[in-house]
Amino acid sequence: MSNADLSASVMLSNMGLAPNADLNTALTQVFALNPTARGQVIMNLANLLSGLSADATYGAAANAWNATWRKLRPTPAIQRTWCQRLRGQRWRHHL
Helix, strand or coil: CCCHHHHHHHHHCCCCCCHHHHHHHHHHHHHCCHHHHHHHHHHHHHHHHHHHCCCCCCCHHHHHHHHHHHHCCCHHHHHHHHHHHHHHHHHHHHC
């Protein structure tokens, strides 16, 4: 099992989408092609999933994901702090 496959399996499991061989294969391929963009891929998947609450196939997983995210979502003040820290890290990185 490759790192990409392991990451895909873990990610899908954590999001309530496992087992799903087709999604696992697709996500494994995306991770393998974009190893430095995994965070963006995960965020895109989370955003897609959150909008599927009425979907016949993924609705249950989407509703569970949305309920969990509402509990874990950081406050606006914490989000601003994270953004400020990230901007500072990027700036220092480019110096």
